[in-house]
Amino acid sequence: xxxxxxxxxxxxxxxxxxxxxxxxxxxxxxxxxxxxxxxxxxxxxxxxxxxxxxxxxxxxxxxxxxxxxxxxxxxxxxxxxxxxxxxxxxxxxxxxxxxxxxxxxxx
Numbered sequence: 001x002x003x004x005x006x007x008x009x010x011x012x013x014x015x016x017x018x019x020x021x022x023x024x025x026x027x028x029x030x031x032x033x034x035x036x037x038x039x040x041x042x043x044x045x046x047x048x049x050x051x052x053x054x055x056x057x058x059x060x061x062x063x064x065x066x067x068x069x070x071x072x073x074x075x076x077x078x079x080x081x082x083x084x085x086x087x088x089x090x091x092x093x094x095x096x097x098x099x100x101x102x103x104x105x106x107x
Contacts, residue, residue, distance in 0.1 A: 065101055069093050 073093045080088055 010061055061101075068101070069097050072096060 043062045073089055076092050077086060080086060080092075
């Protein structure tokens with residue numbers, strides 16, 4: 001009987017610890033979210049961060065697109081050469097890279 005009570009106590013302590021951690025995380029997230037909408041808001045820093053994050057990542061995106069296109073062209077040319085459709089490789093690569101890396105339209 002004592003072993004059962006020890007197990008239930010351990011289970012209760014674990015559950016209470018998990019609830020305390022989840023509560024602390026929720027309080028932290030709420031505090032962080034409330035500070036987003038409080039003044040002062042620094043537009044110059046916000047704009048600089050958007051430029052650094054968005055615009056300066058374009059070379060990485062372009063490099064990813066180029067290498068993805070090269071691999072796709074290599075893989076599809078070996079398959080399409082069996083059907084003498086080598087001329088369709090370019091349009092296949094353009095369509096698939098555009099569909100995969102481009103913005104998606106709402107359904």
